[in-house]
């Protein structure tokens with residue numbers, strides 16, 4: 001599937017999505033994808049579990065994933081001076097893997113789904129450890145203009161798009177991995193396939209044809 005469309009699907013979840021000038025949407029999509037992809041290329045061929053070991057990021061088995069805004073939380077990342085760690089919710093990752101197939105593609109195995117999650121989180125650790133936040137690097141958008149004063153804010157979901165692109169590149173995935181989240185939602189009945197198709201068509205219409 002078109003990765004720019006999937007990236008825009010992710011971006012559309014941002015609270016400030018509608019504040020991004022339409023003509024700048026491709027810029028935010030492309031820059032976010034590029035940031036994730038280029039970081040992954042510096043680590044090409046590396047095993048994600050090895051990257052965790054080397055960076056001293058602990059992986060802990062957590063309890064059950066808590067539901068948050070209708071989506072299951074698959075893990076919780078902690079970053080701080082006392083160290084970085086990620087807590088993994090085994091049952092949530094298993095549920096995602098079971099429902100991650102579709103469009104003629106086989107579902108991910110548990111191990112693959114775990115690696116997708118770990119690679120995504122690793123990108124956020126990398127941003128933190130290198131003090132190199134994608135969200136902060138991209139220009140802020142104006143959220144309010146009153147009497148010549150402009151209030152500006154950052155687009156937080158750009159960091160998610162970059163993390164998806166990082167995971168895709170590092171793990172050599174066929175698609176941006178938020179596609180697995182949509183398949184999960186569709187397969188478990190939380191989202192209708194037609195609604196997803198509508199969303200994709202809507203997002204594709206916002207991007208100029210390449």
Ligand SMILES: [Zn+2]
Nearest residue numbers: 120124160163
């Ligand atoms: Zn993330």
